[in-house]
Amino acid sequence: MREFHKEGPRAEGAPVVWAGRDDGPALVVVDPSGAAKHNELPPTWDQLASHFQIAWCRIPASERSLEDVEDVLETLTERRASANLVASGEACPAAIAIARQFADIVSSVLLVDPVDDDNTGTLADTGIEVRVVARSHHGPSDRVEAPMPLGHPEVVDGVVSALASMS
Template identity: 45%
Template sequence: MTAETDPVRAEGPSVVTDGDEGAKLLVLDPAGEGKHGELPATWRPLAARRQVIWCRLPVDGALSQAEDVLADAAPDGPSIDLVAAGEAAGDALRLAERHPGAASHVLLVDPVPDEASELADRVRSAGTAVDVLPHSTGEPYNRVPPPLTLGHPDVVAGITKILGDV
């Protein structure tokens, strides 16, 4: 998280949770969506099949709560898939590395490349799948500059395709 956190994004809950109690999607959101305590509307189909734990990184304590979710994961418990965008990709990979076997997948949207590649290789070698989802190309025809927000429909479609359960 950068020291230049937008004070508006830092308002609201540090974590927003919705969905079933089965398999989990642990989301590290650097943009701080969900300020009013609700998931982005595009995530409703995912929350219908999984418990979504949306950690709003601009809010103090969100990253430590994500750490707690992985630390408390039981080997025979529900699967946990970790999702992160942009600068939060490194945080997601470090969490997966500190808790080997706790996350089944780490799904990255527009990760910061310098930080993510070597770390992703270490996480993969420990047995956790690491995938990069559809991302913003930054081309002039693409109106959304990188990183895509986690609420973007292309992100939800990518998660759905990779996990194959929604």
């Protein structure tokens, strides 16, 4: 699996932040930028935390990188919880690969600014839906370069819309 940058202020803090419900369906966020540094979800995710278990996997904060995501999915397997993965930018291909490993519990992979749109159909044989839920606009309204931060309201809106259309 690919290793991600583990330097800078976003690398500080817990590698996995759990929030939301103690049981039921889960959202597993694979975040290469390292948001949720202070053990709290971005406030935009509060609406999702009331309906889901959320495991925010902060890739830059982990010495083990993607092994933490696999550990989260193993925990969810033990809890018999279904999971939807949310990934951004350079973490998208890794999230798709991990979803294939855990096809028995993963329902979908929701992508934000994927580095390669060709990967969106790669899980068709598993029944796991792969969908792009948000993209940077590459215009004056964007304040940061792609990928769009996972805490951005457009990302949350895209996740909510995707989940609603799949249920």
